[in-house]
Amino acid sequence: MNSSATVRFMLDDRIIELNDCDPTRSVLQYLREDLHRCGTKEGCAEGDCGACTVVIGEVVENELQLRSINACLLLLPMLHGKLLITVESLQGGKPELHPVQRAMVECHGSQCGFCTPGFVMSLFVLYKNQSKPDRNQINDNLSGNLCRCTGYRPIIEAAKLMYQLPAGQGPAWLYRNPQVRAEQVLIDQLQQIKPKQSLAIEYDGKRFFAPTTSEELAQLKHQFPEATLMAGNTDVGLWINKQLRQLPVIIYLGLLKDLYDIDDRGSNIRIGAMVSLSDAFALLSDYFPAFCDLIRQFASLPIRNAGTLGGNVANGSPIGDSMPALLALDARVQLHGADGRRELPLEDFYLGYQQQDLAAGEWVEALVIPKSAKDIQLAGYKVSKRFDQDISAVCASFALQLDNKLHIKRIRIAYGGMAAIPRRSKQAEQVMLGKPWNEQTLALACQAIADDFTPLSDLRASSAYRIRVAQNLLRRFYLQTTVEMQGQPLKLLDLMEVSA
Numbered sequence: 396m397n398s399s400a401t402v403r404f405m406l407d408d409r410i411i412e413l414n415d416c417d418p419t420r421s422v423l424q425y426l427r428e429d430l431h432r433c434g435t436k437e438g439c440a441e442g443d444c445g446a447c448t449v450v451i452g453e454v455v456e457n458e459l460q461l462r463s464i465n466a467c468l469l470l471l472p473m474l475h476g477k478l479l480i481t482v483e484s485l486q487g488g489k490p491e492l493h494p495v496q497r498a499m500v501e502c503h504g505s506q507c508g509f510c511t512p513g514f515v516m517s518l519f520v521l522y523k524n525q526s527k528p529d530r531n532q533i534n535d536n537l538s539g540n541l542c543r544c545t546g547y548r549p550i551i552e553a554a555k556l557m558y559q560l561p562a563g564q565g566p567a568w569l570y571r572n573p574q575v576r577a578e579q580v581l582i583d584q585l586q587q588i589k590p591k592q593s594l595a596i597e598y599d600g601k602r603f604f605a606p607t608t609s610e611e612l613a614q615l616k617h618q619f620p621e622a623t624l625m626a627g628n629t630d631v632g633l634w635i636n637k638q639l640r641q642l643p644v645i646i647y648l649g650l651l652k653d654l655y656d657i658d659d660r661g662s663n664i665r666i667g668a669m670v671s672l673s674d675a676f677a678l679l680s681d682y683f684p685a686f687c688d689l690i691r692q693f694a695s696l697p698i699r700n701a702g703t704l705g706g707n708v709a710n711g712s713p714i715g716d717s718m719p720a721l722l723a724l725d726a727r728v729q730l731h732g733a734d735g736r737r738e739l740p741l742e743d744f745y746l747g748y749q750q751q752d753l754a755a756g757e758w759v760e761a762l763v764i765p766k767s768a769k770d771i772q773l774a775g776y777k778v779s780k781r782f783d784q785d786i787s788a789v790c791a792s793f794a795l796q797l798d799n800k801l802h803i804k805r806i807r808i809a810y811g812g813m814a815a816i817p818r819r820s821k822q823a824e825q826v827m828l829g830k831p832w833n834e835q836t837l838a839l840a841c842q843a844i845a846d847d848f849t850p851l852s853d854l855r856a857s858s859a860y861r862i863r864v865a866q867n868l869l870r871r872f873y874l875q876t877t878v879e880m881q882g883q884p885l886k887l888l889d890l891m892e893v894s895a
């Protein structure tokens with residue numbers, strides 16, 4: 396394998412090279428302890444509080460794409476080939492405040508200030524990426540930032556005011572409507588450090604590989620069968636930070652270009668395993684608008700920017716939120732390994748608690764989602780204690796197709812939080828098939844759901860509560876579709892917060 400041990404990235408307008416760095420050191424630790432750029436704070440070290448928010452830049456189709464990311468879950472080698480922007484970057488070496496910072500001051504958006512740099516970075520991305528965000532867009536951009544003293548109203552005011560304040564004296568790319576040439580400088584520099592070969596780092600008994608081809612990946616999987624595959628690190632990062640697990644060999648998938656492929660030209664939508672949750676959900680919501688709501692309640696924006704659809708599916712958590720919707724859509728999973736490729740229905744991929752049909756040498760390559768018939772009705776609902784950044788008690792997704800007599804031609808009823816794996820209620824589907832879409836059929840289905848599942852009781856919900864919620868969500872779907880079919884558009888928030 397033709398590889399290098401040097402992690403190369405840009406910080407502001409400088410190129411930084413790290414040779415044989417500790418591959419499990421987080422960007423947060425590096426910024427604070429090595430560079431003494433202490434603006435970026437540590438609150439939780441698990442992606443929940445946003446005090447560590449930084450901005451990562453990448454060239455995508457010759458444009459500079461800026462995204463907020465949690466530095467506590469970003470490992471140093473994940474910066475390879477990218478641009479890192481921290482709160483210290485925003486003044487561009489000048490004494491004046493950036494318009495985002497000035498807006499925070501003028502709106503009194505900060506008290507103890509611990510959360511403030513994280514908010515500033517989330518606002519900076521908003522300021523750069525959107526010109527007139529509405530309240531929902533502002534809320535979504537701030538969904539990964541917690542403030543314990545100020546309250547959110549002044550921060551939301553700052554999000555509006557920042558657009559009205561004049562640009563400062565720093566580099567033009569820090570401000571709105573930069574001259575094209577200003578951003579082009581960054582794009583050209585990023586093109587120069589674009590990774591051309593694999594990474595192979597050895598540090599203090601730890602090994603970190605980032606292959607660039609599937610052949611290299613297959614070879615590494617063969618050589619290190621116990622290696623941990625890593626995608627966006629939003630699950631794996633918690634094993635490192637919170638469980639203090641030693642991961643002697645990590646194989647990072649981020650340099651495998653093929654895993655970022657998206658193809659929606661034919662009758663299927665194929666989404667590569669490394670496509671971020673943000674990009675995957677944006678695409679899927681074009682085809683299935685119910686996904687718009689799933690996006691809002693799935694983690695926070697920085698987690699969706701880092702986490703991948705492949706990682707969510709491969710991790711196979713019983714409370715993973717994309718799987719119920721993917722199961723309802725009859726998604727298939729494509730696996731790749733040294734012996735070639737195979738494809739199987741997603742529902743067959745889950746064998747038991749944290750057990751997937753994945754051979755030692757295989758990895759998830761893509762998800763394939765059929766573009767369903769136009770008359771299909773799809774909804775997804777997540778029930779959790781909080782709206783943002785919370786784990787599902789129950790997550791449900793339903794897909795319905797009726798014939799011209801309003802009898803059920805096809806139905807999918809899929810849940811997370813109800814079993815050891817994300818799973819369909821086949822019994823409920825069976826009793827509904829061919830029957831009219833009415834109260835009697837619904838009652839039969841609700842009984843079947845209770846027969847089909849024996850959920851756990853845990854700190855999030857009791858078993859009985861989960862059953863009741865699963866039944867009531869199906870009822871809600873019934874009411875929603877029925878009212879809509881009677882020609883009275885009912886604008887329910889498909890995935891609305893329901894207090895557990």
Ligand SMILES: Cc1cc2nc3c(=O)[nH]c(=O)nc-3n(C[C@H](O)[C@H](O)[C@H](O)COP(=O)(O)OP(=O)(O)OC[C@H]3O[C@@H](n4cnc5c(N)ncnc54)[C@H](O)[C@@H]3O)c2cc1C
Nearest residue numbers: 442626627628629630631694702703706707709715716759
């Ligand atoms: C604050 C926070 C909030 C969260 N909120 C939610 C939420 O609301 N809903 C939800 O469902 N999840 C949530 N998560 C969990 C996590 O973000 C998702 O599961 C995410 O999709 C994982 O993707 P990743 O790319 O980060 O995976 P990683 O952490 O890199 O990997 C996860 C697992 O999948 C394996 N893996 C990754 N890619 C592949 C592949 N291509 N082939 C084979 N194996 C692979 C890894 O080995 C590992 O076992 C949250 C996490 C955090 C930290």
Ligand code: FES
Nearest residue numbers: 438439440445467
């Ligand atoms: S320190 Fe809390 S999200 Fe990173």
Ligand code: FES
Nearest residue numbers: 506507508542543
């Ligand atoms: S200002 Fe104190 S936590 Fe936000």
